[in-house]
Amino acid sequence: MLTPTFISTSALSSETKASIARIQHRLVDVQKELATGRHADVGLTLGAQTGVAVSLRQDISQIQSIKDTNSLVLTRMQASQAALNTLATTSQSFLNALTPAQSTSTMSGTIVQQANAAMQSIQDQLNSSLDGQYLFSGINSDVKPLDDYFANPPAASAQAVNAAFVAKFGMSPSDPGVSAISASDMQDFLQNEFADLFSDPNWSANWSDASDKSVNSRISRTETANTSVTANDQTFRQLTQAFAMVAGLGFQNLNSSTQNVVLQQATQLVSNGIGGLTRVQAFLGVTQQRVSDANDQIDTQIDFLEKSISNLESVDPAEVTTQISDLSTALEAAYSVTNRLSKLSIMDFLS
């Protein structure tokens, strides 16, 4: 009775049931793939390569955050550049005022005014802040780098200048008796006691609250860069020194040869200072360039990473659509077979 083509009735029906279930299961997956454009179960499809997809996403989140901080850093450096530009202009006009003053001693009042204005300006510019962060404080970004030299009561800086002057000449700079100070004494004072006020540790004690350490930023995954200039830079000390020399040593009452000594010193310092400003600006400019280069590179990298993720995880929509229509056809066929089989019964033919 057992023939080679024998098939049991339950095998017949369970086979169609199983194949319908298989097709429906696959159809659900494919529909999900069509909706999301990604594999229905990425981990299952990629297997060991899932780590690559995870790692690509890790990279994106890291360099995206670097890009965000880079824009912040760039803004900060642009603000610093603007402040330095203003400072350069002020210093240049002070220098311009100094040069004719050496020949004619009649304009001392104007010179002092210029010096006061320049001093005010260097304080303003070095005290500039962005988003509550002082740009020239180095890592001490919450404190104003320079106190007001003209404040009342006098700031530590002004007191120190006065004290040094009194110690050297036995009188305060506002005393009319300063006219008696000889050019050589003044020269000596300027080069030693006065210059000392602007070198460490006096500079940090009396003038600047900035840190020597400039702000360090990660500008790409492998590079870090110093992205700020601190008020402790030699350039700013020289400029402050020059401005204080004219503004704070009773310049108006000095005799003309002593005035000339002061003017010569000031001219030299300001010229050096202006050169220094150019150097500082160039340094910032180069870093700005590095940061914006890094940003460009990051854009390319993100682009590439996103493409790689899509290569790994995406499905071809055309293929998915074809699969859906194939599966629907197969499902219809399975239904119609089931229908035919259920209609097909030997009972209908037996009488």
Next chain:
Amino acid sequence: MSLTLSTDTARSSLQATSEQISVVSRNIARVHDADATRKIATLVSGPGVGVSVPRIDRTSDQLLFNTYLTANSASQAQTSITSALGQLQSTVDDTDQEHSPAALIAKLSATLQTYSGNPQNPAVAASVVSAAKNVSNALNSASATVTQVRQQADADIATSVANINDLLSQFENLNNQVIRGSSNGRDVTDVLDARDAVLKQLSTEVGIRTVSRANGDMAIYTDSGVTLFDRAPRAVTFEQTQNLAAGAPGGAVYADGVPIAGTSHILEIQSGKLAGLMSVRDDIAVTYQSQLDEMARGLINAFAETDQSATPTLPAATGLFTYSGGPAIPASAMAGLASSIKINASVDPGQGGNAELIRDGGISGASYKYNSANAPAFTDRIQSLISSLNTGQTFDASTQLPASSSVMDYAKNSVSWLEALRQSATAEADYRSTVAQRATTSLSQATGVNLDEEMTNLLDLERTFQASSRLINTVNEMLSTLIQSLS
């Protein structure tokens, strides 16, 4: 005399046909029962006494049946592994959900980068803490998931063992009926079907081999050769563990006093749900747990603080991340670390801590302070934290991942490990289940009932019955005619 003989023969035919029809009706009644085999009433012609049905046979194919048992066991083992891996995969989730520890560590690194751009902003510091909290929470909950998977497997093993014992005692009952029935010459085909059904269920739980003996007796051995049933069922025992500690193995399963699962014994079973569950409980989940633990250790290491005094004397101490044994740094792999990793309370604003200690250091005490000048834009420590997430560390080699990698890569490798395992396990499960499906179909085709065939048989039998009845009728008429003509 010969007319009487004809009537006797026809009567025997009627009786045999009725018996055959009753067999057909039994077949039809169980047409959709997957365990039912086709019964055959064998007709024997006796010398001069017509036909009789001495016994009823069933179609069976021992080879196909054994193939089915093997395929079913293998498929069940793989199914329980795949389903456990599916649960473990929930700790990783879809790659674009970015819920995996790997993705969260990358997010932490990104928040640190943002912080390095705004080091003076306490709100950003707090966001670093919350990103770090996400990482530690992800590790805690992943560790809890692993424990849950193991605990579930342990409970399932207990259920499976109870099932096996129950099935073995059912088997004993049926086996005894078969032996008694066969020696008495009774029809035992239905009991045999029931006994086969029990074997099928048993093969779901554990891989088995069967040996047939005289009088239909049968002995059962595990696929590794340990006796489960030989005239009497052997006790299968298992001690369920209420609280499985991380990394600690659970109890073993013994059959007849011999360990068959849960130890690396030579008689370890190879297939069946029990084997799959054992491999989940003591191998896969334990390895994954050790990977999570090493991830936690990697994080604690990456954020550890070193003594910043002029002459360092103190050992390194835990930083942003700490654990129940802090502030000492765990020197080597520590089981269960992933469940106890947490944010140091002194950094967590939610617990009254100061988030800016991430920038300054000194989480574990003043000697560990990096930002000695309290500068608000101090970024050195933040930068070194970012790079230490990407710096190579040495991990335990037993975790099946590259031992030397950064914690970020390690977390990524763990995702790869899990998904690769899931991919191969799923493919294997698909294959096994197809084989099992084919074995079921083959077995059903060889031994099952076909309704059409039974109906055709019924037609034949109907005709035989009619013919035999007609014969009796004809003999009756002949005898009547004879008697009439005599009167």
